[in-house]
Amino acid sequence: MLRLEGVVAGYSAVPVLRGVSLAVDAGQFVAVVGPNGAGKTTLFKTISGIVRPSEGRITFEGTDLLALPAARRAHLGIAHVPEGRQVFPSLTVLENLEMGAFTAAGRRDWKRNIERIFSWLPVLAERRGQFAGTLSGGEQQMVAIGRGLASSPKLLMLDEPSMGLAPAIADFIFDKLIEIRRDTGLTVLLVEQRVAEALESSDHGYVLEAGRVVLEGDNRTLRADDRVRRAYLGM
């Protein structure tokens, strides 16, 4: 579904991604892990078109993404739930979700999507009229996830949905993601600091270090790998 080949990208002069290749197949849950500054967020921004690569290819369902301006990519069915949530603070919760449904698919499925989003995340229904900027961090993360789901995406990209949240809230968000994925069978690309949980629920994982994929494999291979166990799982 999503395929990156030899992507080199960065900001101004220095490249952050130094030749990243990665594939996500339809229906897969793929996790990307790696230390701070490895380039995980940059990878997501490159897929979404905020960062332009200097080399490499990115295709989504066979379409050359690099030929499309950033704003067109959401319309292909890519939903990006960005790092740090980035809700629209002066829009209400409901308006944030409506912006998620800016794509034609999102508008078509609005009724069904909003019902499902509210049943997964009932807090959003309770807070629908509140300005998103006044919500707690956990609630904002739920808005960001709901907003991503409202576009009826084919691929949901989540950048550290547990970042900056208390452990209990982070657990809650993680469980919700598992539940949502179980209910929908959605294709997911996840970046996460909580490596153990991320690898456990994923089908396939990539370890990104200093802009390179240093390791990849299915869930079992990665969790059995000595380097992963030592560096990320604390074993």
Add this chain to the structure above:
Amino acid sequence: MTAQLVENVLQALVAGLLAGSIYGLMCVGLGLIFGVMRVINFAHGDFMMLGMYAAYYLFGALGIQAVAGSLVGPYIAILLAGPLLFVFGYAIHKTLISRVTGTRTAQLDGEGHYAQLILTLGIALVLQNGGLIVFGSVLASIRTPLSSSAWELGPFWGDFVSVFLNKSRGIAALFSIATIVVLALVITRSRLGKSLRAAADNPEAATYMGIDVDQAHRLAFALGVGITAVAGGLLATNYPFQPYIGLEYVIVMYAGVVLGGMGSIIGAFWGGMTIGLVQQLSTLVLPTQLQNAAIFVVFLLIVFLRPQGFFGRVVERT
């Protein structure tokens, strides 16, 4: 004696409300542009000047007066000047402003603010001098028979107090408020309005939603220019104008936008309204020449006491 005083105060209050509604509309146009794009547009007064001339020529030379008459004609011309200047603003954004704003500016020094200042100042100079060449320096005005008649409110308080409400100013204020109500509905209710607000709140996240942020900026800019053009046309039914009139009003507009809280569109309206009221009420105690000084004193006081403006959020957007 007291009756006379009450009458003067009421008269100034009414004059302030009438002037304030038009200033409010001007400010809303500028506030929309600033709120969505965070661009300081020095040429805004000159776009308003173009709106005045557009309404003037549509009314006179282009035959609306001949077709619709002198009573309704001016307002038709003014309402047409809006879309005309919308198209002009759209083109100016596409050809010039977009080069120094929006998603491109991430790479520029100071997010492109220097380039924006110089560009909009340049556009202002070109429009002023171009206006002088094309329109000439003779004072123009859109004449309506209504400007020399008034409604009398009152008399109240026995027979002593009555207030006169100039008909053409009253109608201009009504048009102005109607325009703002329509705009407020568009901004708060419509998909377009919500996407403009989303693009203002967080351009990057808006892009992830599939919103073309540069296009959103272009529409906001064009809409802001169109709205201020309508305000200019309404003003032109009561005040004569010349190609340099933008200079006088751009200051009023900025004061109004800052008063209302930079970035708040409804705030910009109340900011403009405040300026109208201060300007007119100050004439009760100050000579008329000092009315603009009064605006600035109040402006400085409010900025000093409440720097985020009436409607500004204390927290900066994330």
